Each structure stands twice: as structure tokens, then as C-alpha cells.
Amino acid sequence: MRTFKLLTIIFLATFILSCGSSTTQKKNDFTLVTNAKNNALALGEALNLSIKNPKKHTITSVSYTLNGETISEKTTLENTKLGEQTLEATITFDGETQTISQKLTVLNNTPPKVYTYKIINEYPHDITSYTQGLEFHNGDLYESTGQHGESKLRKVNYKTGEVLKNIDLEDAYFGEGLTVLNNKVYQLTWQSGTGFVYNADTFEKTGSFKYNKSKEGWGICNDTKTLYKSDGTEKIWTINPETLSEEGYIQAYHSQGKVVGLNELEWVNGKIYANRYQKNGVAIINPTNGAIEGVIDFSPLKKQVTQHQGLDVLNGIAYNPETKTLFITGKRWDKLFEVEIIKE
Template sequence: MVPMALYPSSSRPSLRHGVRLMSVLLSVPPLVLSSCDSGSGGGDSDGPGDTGDVASLSAEVVAEYPSDPTSFTQGLEVMPEGDLLVSTGKEGQSRIYRTPRTDASHDAATVSADLDPQYFGEGSTRHGDDIWQLTWKHGVAVKRDAATLDQTDEASYTGEGWGLCSNGERLVMSDGSDKLTFRDPSTFAVTGEVSVALDGDAVGQLNELDCSDGDIWANVWYDDRILRINPATGEVNGVLDTSDLDLPAREKDGADVLNGIAKVPGTTDHFLITGKLWDTVYEVTVK
């Protein structure tokens, strides 16, 4: 995922080829784990079942915007005002900032806040007048004012924090497993959970999330596929394969893994995608 120096020795392993992994995936598919039962409260199903028809989705690049090649991107979201919300990782260097939608570089930030240096920052999301920002292994969610990014509160949780999004009613959180946890947007208390399955097999390594149009979009660590998930059942109803995108050679050969998807408000099929340490955010149409 990133050079080992950025993680403690017990952390996730490193891999810096984010968009050329398909040959590896074909021989050792990381998505397919043993099936498991769903937790309570996610939806109407008792567990992940056969998804039936899973749509094969493709993306076409329609625009490219600058990003920050020093940003270890953990969260990406387009806010209602049109600004981008970006949260980043690395111990002692994690931060969260707002930029214009067409320039995600930190130099273009209109407001920025550093995370306490003891924390490794993870995903973030806007809900109303608040922003929640996760930490990786410290079990702390930081609540911030959406306008100023000043910290207003914090909450604790069990396990790791990876991705986060808001569906307008509840927060949805990933922890690197096949589980999505639903949380109260005011208190961060757990209100339910669901396990994610593709064709009946549990899907692990769920990472950065985007909630849009009643679905959850999830990056999967070490993979160039992005999953579209039914939050009521946990079933994957669409798979977006980004391996055929015409990305520059630097992204293909030297950049870190794909991690970041955000629906562009006011559109039906436009999304922003990026990766860790990428210098570009791509606006794509998904079909």
C-alpha cells in the first residue's frame, strides 16, 4: 500500500502498483473470502447471499485535475457547495482540507487542519454542518466544524478505521474487513452493520467509501475494481473496473494504490477518482 517506513512493522504490507494489479488478482484474488453471516441492523437480509446479476461498469476519463503527490489520500468527497474534502494519512503528517473541485492540491486549499500527530488519518465525510474524520488504529473519530475544520468533539470506536461516507441519515464506515458499520451521525454510536458479498462470497479489504443515489461505492485495497453495494443487503450490484483507464505511466508504474471515489453532485454518472500519492484526480463517466 505504501513503503514500509510509513507503517509500524505490524501494519498492512506495502505495494506501490495501484493500477497494474490485475495479473496478480487473477492468480491470487484478494476479494474472495469465506462466506460469513451479516451483523444486525444493516438491512432486510440475514447475511450476504447470491447477488444475481452484477453490472459490469466501465469508466471514461473526461477531465483531469491536479492533486497533491505528497497526499496519502484516505478520503475524497465532493461537498454540497462543490468543494472537495480530502483527508490524508501518514503518522505525524495526517491532515484534512478543502479545495476547489478542479484542484485537489494542498496548495489550493481554502482551509486546512492537521490531525493530532499521534494519529494516522483515514477516511472522512461531511454530514450536515459536521465532518467526521477517522483514525487508523487508535479507535478515535474526530468531529469537526464543516466550515472551519476546527475540532468540536471526538468519539471512540472498536477496531480499525478505513473509509467513511454519509447517506444523509447515517454514517457508513469500513474497517478493512467485509463489514460495513452504520453509525449515528451525531454520536458515532453503532446503529447496525452489514456484510458485503460478491456472488455469495464475502468481500474483504473494503476501503474508501462514497454514498450516493442509494448505493455505497467502495474502493478495495490492492485492487483496481470499485464496488457498488446495496446497503440494505450488502450485495454487490455493480463492479467498476478501472484497469483500462488511460492513466499516465507514472501512475501505472510508480504511484500507490487506487483509493478515492466521489460522486459529482448534480450529475447522473460523473465521479472523481484518485489514489494515494497520485498527482491527478480524474473525472470519469461511469456506464
């Protein structure tokens, strides 16, 4: 019960039955029937499929797919991405072929683990920075800030707060998340549909890229091979760093439903850490299937910075591989917290 209450505080009611309509789609003569209550099943559960054939056609064959992958009429949901997926049945009968489809929502089979933290150090942070992205590279802290007319890309000495390098974005752009890969900085903008690429040493702009289906830019991180991008929904998109094209996505789900508003992202020991916009918690996400495996409640941190009119929410997660600790800040916070994560 305590775990459920904490999750409610952090993620607000968890979007139970964000699974879509339970109405089965019909096409021509057949209906696809499943054992999924409200069109939702959890990992590890068995999916049973059958065809309703009210006109008594002579069916020659039936084949099933889940997101294009062939499955049998009785399939255990393992190694499956979470979230809303597409079921299809292809029926051959009387010399004809028909395909029918419907949505299936796959939930995680365990609730997230709950973590707290211990503050190790506090460092100065620019109170005017509307922090959007934060990441370590070669011992320095790279930061992207937002707001039209205020957006910047910076390299900072995190111990002193000294700005080592800074460039301002054009007023038309609202800066968002950033990540560094192969000595390139990838910086997102919010609603302009555009991201920028810079040399990590000189901040020379070397390229740009357009979003596709993801529409908006929120947070971004990388696993040394792939870029992961959030867009304010439950989706985290995978981007090829060479072609800068979106190649797919995962959906962030736990055992009760989806979590939207995923914002700043950080890659930490094989997992994606993501804070939810306007909340002071961080979700720990499996990058393979989208399962929210843990949550960290950082809500007390906001009370430990200077309280002022422009103070806003937590929005800055950076993992320092040298110290193996997390660094947390927020929008217009005057402190950067180095923390150790503790499992309750």
C-alpha cells in the first residue's frame, strides 16, 4: 500500500485503462476474439486467440501476428514490448483472404521498485538557467536551457558553477534536452521540429535534423550506439545517430498503465532515467520493452534550493561515470545535488 501511495504521488493515478477501447474491430465477415479483459494483458500471461465466424464460412487457414511478428493462437507474452500493440488475423476462406485487426495493451507484470536518495554534495547552479538537459562528458557538465530568448548550450565546471563555454540559440528556438555521443552534442528544441548537432569541443554547429512522427523534442540520451528521444508522451523514440532518422519507439508502462509527460532523459547503467514533466520524481525504464522498473522520489529537493518567484520543477539528470553518482537540478534552481540512490 505504501508503494502504491508513493507511485500515486509521483505519477498521479497511473493512467489505469489507458488501454483503449474494448470494442472489437470488425472487417467483413469475421471478428478477432481474445481473452484480454479491456484489451489488456500483462507480461507472462497467455494470449488466447480465436475467430468468430457467424456466417459459417469454410475457413482454410488462419494466421496471427503481434506487431508484424507471427504468433500462435495460444501465445505467452514474453520478450514483448509494452504498451499499445496491434494484433492481426489473416483468414483464408472460400478462395478469399481477409485481414482483421485490433489493439492489445501489454502491461508490466510487476510494480516498480521504490528508491530514495542520500545527498552527497551540493554545488552552485545558475539560478537563471531554465534547465532542460544535463549530461557529463570528459568530466565537464553540458547543459541545455529553455525559453524563447533565453535558450543556451553550455559547458560548465560543475564544482564551481563556472561557465566554460556558452552559445545562445536564436530567439525562435526553445531549447530542450541534450546528449553527447562521439564528441558530438545533440540538442533538441521543443516545438520547432528541429534538433542541432555541434562539435563538443568548439560548439561549432555541424548539422541539424528534423523530427518525424515524434512531433516535439523533450529529452534525449544515448547508449553509445543509439539516441533515445522523448516527446512529451509515453513514447521514447530510437534515433540512428548517423542518419538522424527515427527507427522505432518504446512505450513507458508499469503494471497499471502508461506514464506520459516523459521529459529529461539520462542513460544510467543500461537503463533510461526519465523525469515526468511537472513532477519531482524519476522513472527507471527498461530500454528494450519500456517497462518502468523503478521510481525515485526527489520531491524534497525543491525545498532545499532558494525559493523565488521563477522557481520551477526538477528537470536535470546527469550520471557522472567518474563518481558513479547522479547529479540532480531543476529549472531556475541555484543548487546542483550529487546523490546516491538507495532502495527502500
